[in-house]
Amino acid sequence: MMLQRILQLKPNVRSLKTVSRYAYSSQAVTKQAIPEETSDIATFKVGEKIHGFSVKDIQKISEFNVTAICLLHDATKAEYLHLYRNDNNNVFSVNFRTTPMDSTGLPHILEHTVLCGSQLYPVRDPFFKMLNRSLATFMNAMTGSDFTMYPFSTQNYSDYRNLQKIYLDAAFRPNLNQTDFMQEGWRLENVDPKDKNTDLIIKGVVYNEMKGAFSENESILQQKLQNVILPDHTYGVCSGGDPLKIPDLTWEALKQFHKDHYHPSNCRIYSYGNFPLIPTLEYVNSEYLRKFEYQNPKHTVVPSQARWDKPKKEHVLCRFENMREPFEQQNSLTIAYLMNDITDIYETFLLQFVTELLIKGPNAPFYKSLIEPNISGGFTPSTGFDSQQRDTIFALGLQGLKVENFEKIEKLFDETIDSVIASGFQEQHIESVLHRYELGLKHESANFGLNLLFGLTPTWNHNGDLIMQLRCNDLIDKLKNQMKANPSYLQNVVKKYFKDNNHRLVLTMSPDKEYEQKQVNAEKELISSKVKPLSDQNKEEIFKKCLQLSEEQAKIDNTSILPTLSMNDISSEVPRVMKDKKKVGPVPTQVFKVDTNGITYFRGILSTSQLSPEQQMMLPLLSYVITKLGTDSLNYRDFDSLVNRKTAGLGVQTHIGDSLYQLHSYEPGLLISSYCLNHNIDYMWDLWSQIFNLSELKDVARFEMLVKLYMSNLTHGVADSGHLYAMLAAQGLVSGVAYQKDLLTGLEHISYMKRLVKTSNFTAILTELTNVAKILFDKNNLRCSLNILPENDLQSFEDFVNKLPGNSMNQAESAYTTTKIWAPTDSVNCHHHVLNVPVNYCSKSILTVPYTHQDYSKLQVLSKLCTSKFLHPELREKQGAYGGGLKLSMDGVLSFYSYRDPQNTQTLDTFDNTAKWLTDNLSNITEQEVLEAKLGVFQGVDSPVPPGAKGLNEFLYGLDTDILQRHRAALMAVNIEGLKQVTENYLINCDISKTGKVVLGPKNMDTTDRAEELWTVVENE
Ligand SMILES: [Zn+2]
Secondary structure: OOOOOOEEOOOOOOOOOOOOOOOOOOOOOOOOOOOHHHOOHHHOOOOOEEOOEEEEEEEEEHHHOEEEEEEEEOOOOOEEEEEEOOOOOEEEEEEEEOOOOOOOOHHHHHHHHHOOOEOOOOOOOHHHHHOOOOOOOEEOOEEOOOEEEEEEEEOOHHHHHHHHHHHHHHHHOEOOOHHHHHHHOOEEEEOOOOOOOOOEEEEOHHHHHHHHHOOOHHHHHHHHHHHHHOOOOHHHOOOOOOOOOHHHOOHHHHHHHHHHHOOHHHEEEEEEEOOOOHHHHHHHHHHOHHHOOOOOHHHHOOOOOOOOOOOEEEEEEEEOOOOOOOHHHOEEEEEEEEEEEOOOHHHHHHHHHHHHHHHOOOOOHHHHHHHOOOOOOOEOOOOEEEOOOOEEEEEEEEEEEOHHHHHHHHHHHHHHHHHHHHHOOOHHHHHHHHHHHHHHHHOOOOOHHHHHHHHHHHHHHOOOOHHHHHOHHHHHHHHHHHHHHOOOHHHHHHHHHHHOOOOEEEEEEEEEOOHHHHHHHHHHHHHHHHHOOOOHHHHHHHHHHHHHHHHHHHOOOOHHHOOOOOHHHOOOOOOOOOEEEEEEOOEEEEEEEOOOOOEEEEEEEEEOOOOOHHHHHOHHHHHHHOOOOOOOOOOHHHHHHHHHHHOOOOEEEEEEEEOOOOOOEEEEEEEEEEEEEHHHHHHHHHHHHHHHOOOOOOOHHHHHHHHHHHHHHHOOOOOOOHHHHHHHHHHHOOOHHHHHHHHHHOHHHHHHHHHHHHHOOHHHHHHHHHHHHHHHOOHHHEEEEEEEOOOOOOHHHHHHHHHOOOOOOOOOOOOOEEOOOOOOOOOEEEEEEEOOOOOEEEEEEEEOOOOOOOOHHHHHHHHHHHHHHHHHHHHHHHOOOOEEEEEEOOOOEEEEEEEOEOOOHHHHHHHHHHHHHHHHHHHHOOHHHHHHHHHHHHHHHOOOOOHHHOOHHHHHHOOOHHHHHHHHHHHHHOOHHHHHHHHHHHHHOOOHHHEEEEEEEOOOOOOOOOOOEEEEEEOOO
């Protein structure tokens, strides 16, 4: 599904798209989980008044095991939705409808600035300070195109109440100081803030963030698409802020926007989980809502977009991306339609369904007509149905195009619509999309309450019926009945929304080699237009104001007024999952018995240790194509159809399991995974059997197309995840494990694939992949894990395993590989990867110790401490990078990083200065500060795990309960002495051969003056 870009306060630390999609987390819960009976849900009655609220509606939603309570605040008409579910991972959020009418980034800069201090908590940046005084499982703030939301989640009740106070006070009573506005929004400042004779430039967190955001062409495309197809109101502007318009924003306008939009009458409050509701209602009312009077929110209402009477065309320019296709092939074309009103719940559901039918998988009409002719690099990521705004949008984009194909694609698109209207969709294709919906309702994700919130927010923002949206079974039933009653029902829908819809936009985009230079020139002009009118006295004032800002940034806050958790809030015990270990034939199998809601979760790891290094390099490509080429008995369309009618899909990906005991050591493998409803279990085993028994991969034409799609996916979004690529590349300079990951998932993999495609023919590659598959898909290479209900048996699994081929002599257990990758050197190994974007991603890595070493937990705590006390203030607040910090990877590498960073060498110096900062400051670090760093670590350790993923880290990495328990005890025991010791051992007396640096960013970085460093420039063309 297409999701409009939503800007977040904290960078989303996502994994690389080719890295394991399962988050690394262990299973543990925090204390004070409120048992079910303390929820006060049963005391609510419709019509009742409580703490200023009226209970409007109470509904049980059986598909989610949820009871929804809708409340309305009598005086202000603030809406409150509580979703009770017996889930510890409670959520709270305050949402506002924010509808700017210009592109100065008002709602986005306000979102940042309200979190810089409030009446109750007048400290700088309580949001970031609370990140380490809490056990939140999620904490962020987001700006969409017409809403701003402040959600968090936690499993701990005191934490829940603490964070609630911070969030509510920030939203309703922020300080909005001028220096906060300057820091977060924009300011003119001397290049050297200490020298008033240096040039003035523009700085600011959001200013830089947006420059970074628009360094992705995909963002330019999405923004333009929304602006053009919804031109008349708030969607015609950029809510995040256009970097060239942000400097038109004044502090006064920001304060006024807060008054107009952050009012209870324009507010929607959400809570979810099993904590009691009444104390929250009482607090919200007595501290905030009852102090306001009703203010009609009519100024934030977004009208429906007037429909066009004829289609439109637009063309935009974008950046040339040096890692992607050749210049002539970097064009894209998007065909978009304005669809229905989002508050028409059933229609939104129906159009989402029809979009999936049209687009998804090899049986979809648009896949057949537009992807299979192999004239593009596949669909753009924004392809799909977008129900984030008042009016929904269908968009289909193709990337990697030559301009001469534009016309042909439009023609093919229209012909496809005509043929769907004439002959409809295939029965089995409809069945597979419906099946996916039904399975989706049973499968539980890790952040269930947050996902419900994100799904409901756009509808709620326009006063849609939330109960109706939650009743998915009713929507599915209605759809089925309609299709039964009228065989051409779906055809009529397609005719109405496509063929007869004049609100159609064809948006084309082409790269421009001058794009970057034009941006630079525009920024220069902007600065000179700001600087020219300034008198000497004005300049003096600017200089002083900026000095004031940097003094405030350097000041040590009295954070003791902020609430905090203590070590007592953390359970010292790691909970155990019911587990069996057994061998099924030669296959070691772990069985986790959990409440899976009627689903069987399967995972297998195929050891790849017997492959040659060259064969290993092909694993990511093999993973991508192996389930997409058909099998001996089914062609790829029929195979895909069966997969989607019976399972949630077959996953294959490379697995590099870090050793817990030894540096440079890892388990190389291929992770296969799938899940299905219990009654489809035999189908699921049959599908995997077909993959294990593949005798030949031979459809070269289809393979060629898949490779093109793979390459296009691979090189997409490098800038968006630039910090992850830079970190992995830097880690790869010092760790054998990380080097292997970089080869298979990082920048090294991208350049390998480019070489492979250039120099080999497709028949030869496919033959080699067949050979690799035949070696690997063998039960003697396999170990498995199953998550099933306690009452389920293993009969069908045993039958499946027994029939698998078993020719290999391999032993799947203990198949670890160790590689050392460097020779001693007298300079730090450094790589500058060229990426033509206007921001940098810097990283420095230091090799330390494996996970089970006694120093590992100390280094984890040290990383958190350095991030919050030194790196975040230096890199984000002073230097204007969007994010930055220090992390410890599982293979024992300390990784410094910066995200969307205007600097490069200066940042590397900051990384290097961390050791000195620690030497100077560790003695003054308080117990509370150590505690905060520990809490920061525990947030990751104790994040919630859904039933389908319980035991996963034990299966993937051998992290069993005993190891987790020891690690937990070690973490709790970390003290200042320990931090001093690891600072001394790993940061101060750091061995040059164990250090690496990487900068990913624009060329011409000045590395000449950097002592003891050996830089290699990698062009990535
Ligand atoms: Zn932001």
